[in-house]
Amino acid sequence: MQQWTLDHIDLSLATNQFITILGAPGSGKSTLLQHFNGLLRAHHGSIHLLNMDIDPAPAKLPKQLTKKVGLVFQYPEQQLFSHTIWDDLLYGPLNFEMSLQEAENAAKSAAYFMGLDDSILRKSPYQLSSGQLRKAAIAAVLSAQPDMIILDEPTASLDSSSRLELMQLLYRQCHEQQRTVIVVTHALDEVMPFTDHIVVIDEGKVAYSGNPHELMKQETIITKAGLQIPAPYQLYNTLKEPLQLGELNHYPTAAELAATIKNAIK
Amino acid sequence: MSLLYVNFDKPPAVQFNNISFSHGQLPVLKQLNLSIPEGQWVSIAGHNGSGKSTLVRLINGLLHAQSGQVSIHGTALDDTNLYQLRSKIGYIFASPDNQFIGLTIRDDIAFGLENLCLPREIIEERINHYAKMFQLTELLDRHPATLSGGQKQRAALAAVLAMQPSILILDEATSMLDSSFRDFFLKLITKLNREEHMTIISISHDIKELAASERLIILHDGAILADGKPDILLIQQQLLQACRLEMPYALQLCHELKKQGIDIGETIDEQEVQHRLWALLSSKSLIATKSKACSNGH
Amino acid sequence: MRHKLMLGRYIDGHSIIHHLDPRAKLIGMFFFIAAVFLINSYLTLLIGVVFTFIMMLLTKIPLSYYLRAIKPLIFLIAFIALFHLFFHTEGTRMLKVGVFSIYSGGLEKGLVSAGRMTLFIAFAAVLSFTTQPDRIANALSHVLRPIQKIGIPIDRFSLMLSLSLRFIPTIFEEAERIWKAQVSRGFSLADLPLKVKAKRIIALLVPVTSSAFRRAESLADAMEARNYQLGAIRSQYRQMIWKLNDTFFLLSFALPIYLILFMK
Numbered sequence: 151m152q153q154w155t156l157d158h159i160d161l162s163l164a165t166n167q168f169i170t171i172l173g174a175p176g177s178g179k180s181t182l183l184q185h186f187n188g189l190l191r192a193h194h195g196s197i198h199l200l201n202m203d204i205d206p207a208p209a210k211l212p213k214q215l216t217k218k219v220g221l222v223f224q225y226p227e228q229q230l231f232s233h234t235i236w237d238d239l240l241y242g243p244l245n246f247e248m249s250l251q252e253a254e255n256a257a258k259s260a261a262y263f264m265g266l267d268d269s270i271l272r273k274s275p276y277q278l279s280s281g282q283l284r285k286a287a288i289a290a291v292l293s294a295q296p297d298m299i300i301l302d303e304p305t306a307s308l309d310s311s312s313r314l315e316l317m318q319l320l321y322r323q324c325h326e327q328q329r330t331v332i333v334v335t336h337a338l339d340e341v342m343p344f345t346d347h348i349v350v351i352d353e354g355k356v357a358y359s360g361n362p363h364e365l366m367k368q369e370t371i372i373t374k375a376g377l378q379i380p381a382p383y384q385l386y387n388t389l390k391e392p393l394q395l396g397e398l399n400h401y402p403t404a405a406e407l408a409a410t411i412k413n414a415i416k
Numbered sequence: 417m418s419l420l421y422v423n424f425d426k427p428p429a430v431q432f433n434n435i436s437f438s439h440g441q442l443p444v445l446k447q448l449n450l451s452i453p454e455g456q457w458v459s460i461a462g463h464n465g466s467g468k469s470t471l472v473r474l475i476n477g478l479l480h481a482q483s484g485q486v487s488i489h490g491t492a493l494d495d496t497n498l499y500q501l502r503s504k505i506g507y508i509f510a511s512p513d514n515q516f517i518g519l520t521i522r523d524d525i526a527f528g529l530e531n532l533c534l535p536r537e538i539i540e541e542r543i544n545h546y547a548k549m550f551q552l553t554e555l556l557d558r559h560p561a562t563l564s565g566g567q568k569q570r571a572a573l574a575a576v577l578a579m580q581p582s583i584l585i586l587d588e589a590t591s592m593l594d595s596s597f598r599d600f601f602l603k604l605i606t607k608l609n610r611e612e613h614m615t616i617i618s619i620s621h622d623i624k625e626l627a628a629s630e631r632l633i634i635l636h637d638g639a640i641l642a643d644g645k646p647d648i649l650l651i652q653q654q655l656l657q658a659c660r661l662e663m664p665y666a667l668q669l670c671h672e673l674k675k676q677g678i679d680i681g682e683t684i685d686e687q688e689v690q691h692r693l694w695a696l697l698s699s700k701s702l703i704a705t706k707s708k709a710c711s712n713g714h
Numbered sequence: 715m716r717h718k719l720m721l722g723r724y725i726d727g728h729s730i731i732h733h734l735d736p737r738a739k740l741i742g743m744f745f746f747i748a749a750v751f752l753i754n755s756y757l758t759l760l761i762g763v764v765f766t767f768i769m770m771l772l773t774k775i776p777l778s779y780y781l782r783a784i785k786p787l788i789f790l791i792a793f794i795a796l797f798h799l800f801f802h803t804e805g806t807r808m809l810k811v812g813v814f815s816i817y818s819g820g821l822e823k824g825l826v827s828a829g830r831m832t833l834f835i836a837f838a839a840v841l842s843f844t845t846q847p848d849r850i851a852n853a854l855s856h857v858l859r860p861i862q863k864i865g866i867p868i869d870r871f872s873l874m875l876s877l878s879l880r881f882i883p884t885i886f887e888e889a890e891r892i893w894k895a896q897v898s899r900g901f902s903l904a905d906l907p908l909k910v911k912a913k914r915i916i917a918l919l920v921p922v923t924s925s926a927f928r929r930a931e932s933l934a935d936a937m938e939a940r941n942y943q944l945g946a947i948r949s950q951y952r953q954m955i956w957k958l959n960d961t962f963f964l965l966s967f968a969l970p971i972y973l974i975l976f977m978k
Contacts, residue, residue, distance in 0.1 A: 175564065175594055189894050213900065221898040228888075229895040231920035241917070245900025279464055294899065307510075307591050309464070309621040310662040336594050376596060381665045381686045388690055392697055404665060408672030411693070415678070415700060478935055499941060507939035514932035517940070519848045519880050526951035528940035533949045540951075561883040579940065 155181045157354040159195070163332075163347065165298070168324045170341045170362070171334045173351035174376030179334050180224075182351065183300050186332075187219040217246040220296030224303045226287035230275040235266065235286045238275070242294035253293070260292035263327070264319060281312045285319075292323070298330035299323065305340060313337075317344050338372070339380035343401045350375050363399050382407065389414075422630075423454040427490030429583050429615040430475055435484035437470055444470045446638045448484070454582075457609045457616040459626045459646065461659040462635035468619045471635065472585045475617070476505040489582070503532060506581035510588040512568035513560065521547065521563075522556045525575045532579060546574040566597045573604070584608065586618040590625065602628055623664055626650060627684060634659055651682040725843045729774040730959065732844045736853035738960035739841050745967040746837050749974055750830050756822060758974045759829045765970040766833050769840050783839040784832060791828045798824035851875040852952065869945065877933070885926055892921045 155178045163169055173179040184190040185197060199219070223229070232238040239261060243253035261271055264285040275283060284304070291299060304320070305313040321344040324331040333341060341348075341362075348365050350358040352375045358365055365371065366383040379387075382402045389395060393414035402410070432450040436443070445467045452458055460468050473479040474486055477498045486493040488501045509515045518524030522543055529539045547553045550570040560568055569589065576584070586605070590598045602625060608614045618629060626632055627646045634642040634649065636658050642649050649655050656663055663671075666689045670682045680692040731739070753762050770780060784791075804819030841850070855872030862868045893901075896917045903911050 174596070175566075184894070187898055189897065213902070216898060216900060219898075221895075223891060223895045223898075226895065228925055229892055229899075229921050231917055231924075242899040245902070281464070291899065309660045310623070311660040314662050378595070385665075385669070385686065385690065385693075389693065389697075404668035404672045405675075407669060408676045408678070411673065412676040412678060415697070473935075476939060478938060499943060499946075502939075503941050505939075507936075509932065509936055509939075511932060513884060514929050515936035515939075517877075517880065517933065517937055519876065523848075523951075527937075527942075530948045530951055531941040531943070531946075533947060535949060536951060536953065539949070559883065560880070561887060576940065 155354050156185075156192075159354075159356055161349060161356060161359060163330075163349075165330045166324065166328055167330060167346040168321060168344055169330070169332045169347045169349065170345040171332060171349045171351060172336065172338060172341075172375065172377065173334075174336055177351045177375065178354040179351045180302055183221065183302060183332070183334050186298075186300055187216050187221050189221070213246065217294055218297040220291040220294060220299040222288055222291050222299065222301040222304060224306055226291070226304075227275070227280070227283035230283070230287055230290065232275075234272055234274055235261075235278070236271040238286070238290050239271070239293045242290060246294050248294075256295050257289075257293040260289040263292065263323070264289040281308060284308060284312070284316070288316075296329070298332065300332040300334065302334045303336075304333060305335070305337065313340055317341065320344070336377065338377050342366075342380050342382070343403075361399075363397075363401075366398065422456045423613070426454050428452055428487070429454045429456070429489060430617070431485075431487040431490075432471075432474070433485045433487070435474060435481045435486065437467075437474065437479065437481050439470075444638050445474075445481075448638075448640065450633070450640070452615060452617065454489075454615055455609070455613040456631060457605070457629045458618070458631045458633060459629035460617065460619045460633050460635060461621060461626055461661070462641075463658065463660045466635040467638045468635055469587055472507075472587055472617060472619060475583070475585060476502050476507055478507075503579065504581050505583045505585060506576040506579060507585045508569075508572055508576055508587065508589045510591050512565045512572060512592065515572050516560045516568050520557045520559060521552055521571045521574070524560075524571055525578050528575055528579045542578045546578040549577075550574045565593050569593060569597065577608075581614075583615045583617065586616070586620075588619050588621070590620070590622060598622060598624070601625075621659065621661060623650065623661060623684060647684070650684050722842050722847075724846045725775055725779065727774055727844065729772055729844065731769070731773045731840065733959070734844075734963055735954050735956050735960045736845050736849040737857055737954055738956070738963050739845055740850065740853045740857055742964055742967060743837065743841055745964070745971065747834070749967065749971045750833055750837075752971070752974045753830055753833075754826060756826065757977055759826050761970050761973050761977065762833050763829065766836050766840075770836060773840055773844050775843050779843065780836055780839050783843075784835050787831075787835055791831050794831055795824040795828035798827050847879050848876055849952075849954075851879060853954065856954065873944075881926075881929065885922065885929075888925060889918065889922045892925075893918060 159182065171179050171182065181190065185192060186199065199215075230238050232241060236257065239257035240253050243256050244250070248256065261267075266282070266285055266289060270278065270282060270286070275286070278286065288299075288301070288304065299320075301320070305316055308316065317340055320331050320333065323329050333345070335341060345362050347360065348358065348362045349356060350365070350371055352371075357375060358368065358371050366379060366387075369379060372379055382404075383398070386395070386398055386402055386407065389411065393411065395410060395414060428451045430450070430452040432448050435445055435448040435450075437445040448471070450471075460471065462468050470479060474481055475488070477486075477493055488504065491497060491501060493501055516524055517527050525543045525546060526539050529542060534542075543556070544553070547556055550573060552567070552571060552574060555563065555567060555571075560571075563571070569592075584605075590601050605616055605618070606628065609616050616629070618625065620626055627650060629646055632642070632644065632646040632649050633640055634655055641658055642652075642655055650661075651667060653663065664684045664686075666686045667682060667684045669689060670680055673680055678696065680689065680696060683689060683692070749765075750762060753759050770777070799816055799820050800814045802820030802823045803815070803817055805817045805822070806819075807815050807817050808821065809816040845853075851872060854875070855868055858868050901914070901917050903914060906914065
């Protein structure tokens with residue numbers, strides 16, 4: 151019997167949200183995201199995305215789909231190849247037939263958003279640190295001004311400060327720049343402060359799709375997917391009963407939790 | 417815990433005397449002095465470019481210092497004894513793929529043992545023993561392109577430990593892998609250090625790994641910024657910043673509680689925070705029965 | 715892409731040929747090439763065909779696999795046949811097709827040449843289907859070892875060969891990933907003149923090559939860290955044991971070679 155990598159995936163996602171697709175390595179999540187821009191085609195079923203029918207659909211998908219869905223693969227810095235970072239930022243927009251002026255404006259705004267100043271743009275990829283390279287590679291996808299950006303394990307191999315910084319940038323992309331952001335990851339604790347919606351993929355199936363804070367109450371789904379409940383929620387859960395705390399409907403920052411504890415003790 | 421497994425009678429496993437290293441014109445390590453006794457588990461943390469990787473590569477001679485001396489188990493490292501001393505030092509790299517040399521796991525484990533000129537029977541024995549230890553027995557004849565990152569990294573551990581080194585260097589060995597691998601890895605290193613008295617030198621930017629070791633060295637711009645117990649160093653904000661490490665949630669909570677007038681001390685361990693909060697709350701009679709507390713999965 | 719190339723693939727099995735020492739198979743290949751070289755008539759071709767067929771049967775691999783191995787090269791074989799068919803003018807004239815005449819001599823030469831090519835491919839398939847690539851590489855380095863004495867670094871080439879075998883699938887996979895990433899950035903080679911295509915392909919070549927160099931550096935470190943020394947003495951885990959079957963195998967080439975030589 152053939153094993154499906156993705157088995158009867160039924161998903162409905164709203165735009166302009168920060169969406170997380172969560173799952174252990176091998177769960178099928180990386181395969182799923184390649185369906186968003188037509189790199190992979192579904193064997194059965196239909197996909198409707200950004201007012202376009204992807205599957206079933208013509209054999210050759212319009213280039214416009216590729217432009218609208220910015221896909222950032224794991225270790226995206228591997229795909230940089232131009233003499234300078236600036237040239238690489240222009241690569242995407244020029245391929246998608248933006249005018250040179252449009253392309254330069256888009257590249258500039260993507261670069262500044264990611265915190266890359268002019269001195270970095272003039273350098274070659276071989277002269278940058280790993281953190282800067284990661285940002286440059288993501289900027290190179292943003293410069294094509296996609297409607298949505300999907301990132302596969304964007305924080306892989308980064309130190310914790312760089313990881314937090316990147317998540318904050320992606321959050322701002324979503325809420326300030328009105329772009330749908332989809333992050334595919336297994337690092338639940340990193341995304342919890344930022345995500346509006348979580349989809350859990352387990353063995354090629356959708357185990358959960360909905361509010362992240364509701365998910366925190368479903369320990370079985372999380373452990374079955376090979377993950378752990380993040381520390382803030384664990385701490386909150388152990389204090390809920392004795393302090394008679396209410397349900398959580400947002401990420402409890404340390405300051406908030408401390409204040410909550412203080413209030414409960416009084 | 418810390419001093420039980422360390423042997424101070426023998427010469428230090430690794431000793432750096434006034435080591436300086438430059439990459440071209442750029443100085444990387446400046447007059448570094450370091451002594452690691454046998455059986456110690458040391459973590460090394462620091463920002464990118466602080467010299468961590470350079471430091472450990474000087475230990476097994478992958479790099480040669482421009483000045484100063486490296487000694488392994490009391491013997492100064494030089495061109496004549498490089499390979500002999502290197503045979504006692506195992507090195508695990510960050511990339512599971514780029515340290516997988518053989519065409520199959522079996523060949524990969526055999527590779528190092530062939531370099532040590534071990535006879536075929538011993539090689540066969542060690543392959544079977546270490547494959548079993550890392551649950552790789554069914555995977556022995558698979559090509560690395562068919563293996564996951566975690567399986568390849570386990571194969572690297574098997575291949576290096578099969579050479580039976582006395583010193584194990586781990587250069588960000590878990591950075592490209594997920595948290596379940598990290599859990600397995602921590603258990604393994606703890607066992608190697610406690611049961612087999614292996615000297616462990618581990619570069620990491622994972623706070624849990626750093627906290628589990630018995631000694632933490634923080635490098636900054638090529639010099640040692642701090643050297644001591646992890647639970648003392650890791651609660652210091654400036655040191656965390658120097659290593660580009662985010663303050664763990666547990667510690668943040670400790671600081672915020674203090675601002676609120678509740679003092680549970682400072683710790684980076686979540687379990688510890690839970691215990692201290694429970695202790696505090698029960699002392700204020702806010703918790704009905706202690707047994708109920710224990711049933712909440714502690 | 716990988717899956718279309720049949721020749722060069724290993725097919726697991728337990729036939730007599732599978733269990734032969736790879737050195738015997740390699741040396742046998744040389745003998746075979748010598749024999750094929752001597753074929754120059756229908757009769758000698760027939761001897762070659764019978765011998766090769768027996769070899770193929772002994773591998774217990776279905777004929778369809780061999781046909782698939784030959785298929786990509788069918789144009790080459792046809793070209794060889796047609797070349798001789800139309801340009802050889804010995805023997806009696808059989809047919810006239812426009813300007814060209816087909817002679818019986820040309821027909822024989824054409825069919826025999828095509829036959830030789832086919833036999834060559836078939837035997838190469840026998841070798842590659844029954845012997846894992848790293849064993850072939852190992853056998854090659856053993857057989858060529860005497861050349862080391864005159865200064866040619868066989869151990870270095872043999873290392874290169876085994877590392878290539880190790881990394882080619884990995885690099886292929888990475889190239890595919892990079893291709894996907896670039897396609898997602900709008901990379902396309904469709905409907906472009908050759909010159910432009912060549913320029914555009916830099917987007918693939920640079921990342922893959924850079925990454926290959928980086929790997930090579932890391933690999934060198936990893937090998938050194940495990941005490942590898944170029945040129946130093948090492949023990950050998952994998953052994954090749956020469957058995958009676960291997961000697962018989964090599965001796966078996968004597969018969970067709972003898973027959974081909976003396977049955978012109």
